[in-house]
Structures are given as C-alpha cells and as structure tokens.
Amino acid sequence: MRTVGLKLEPHKYRCPKCGERFKTKKELESHVQLKHPPEEEQQEEEKTPEEHEV
Ligand SMILES: [Zn+2]
Incomplete structure (x- = not known):
C-alpha cells in the first residue's frame, strides 16, 4: 500500500x-x-438602549 x-x-x-x-x-x-462577520451579533439588537418612537 x-x-x-x-x-x-x-x-x-x-x-x-x-x-x-x-x-x-x-x-x-x-x-x-463574508457569511459570518464577527461584528454582526444578535445580542446588540436586544441591548439597544435607544428609545423607539412608536
Ligand atoms: Zn459558514
């Protein structure tokens, strides 16, 4: 072999x-x-302290 x-x-x-x-x-x-950029984290979305105008 x-x-x-x-x-x-x-x-x-x-x-x-x-x-x-x-x-x-x-x-x-x-x-x-390209597909999994490290800067893109879902946690950021939940932690956004910005006030949302509804
Ligand atoms: Zn991948």
Missing part, C-alpha cells in the same frame, strides 16, 4: 458555523468573513 499524498485531501477545512467545506484555509477565512 502506498501512502496517499496530501493532494487527495478534498476539503480539509470546514466552517464551524454552517458546515461548509473548503480546500484551503484562505477560502474558509474569506467565507467566514
């Missing part, structure tokens, strides 16, 4: 947020920045 080269690794990097897979770390990183 031969040791399989690293070239045969299809999708090594997986997005922890949505499970999408990528071949390179760069792709994963750009995907995370």
Whole structure:
C-alpha cells in the first residue's frame, strides 16, 4: 500500500458555523468573513438602549 499524498485531501477545512467545506484555509477565512462577520451579533439588537418612537 502506498501512502496517499496530501493532494487527495478534498476539503480539509470546514466552517464551524454552517458546515461548509473548503480546500484551503484562505477560502474558509474569506467565507467566514463574508457569511459570518464577527461584528454582526444578535445580542446588540436586544441591548439597544435607544428609545423607539412608536
Ligand atoms: Zn459558514
């Protein structure tokens, strides 16, 4: 049996947020920045102290 080269690794990097897979770390990183931007947090919406005019 031969040791399989690293070239045969299809999708090594997986997005922890949505499970999408990528071949390179760069792709994963750009995907995370695009799809899961760290600045976008839902908590902020609940914590908005601004007064809402109804
Ligand atoms: Zn993702």
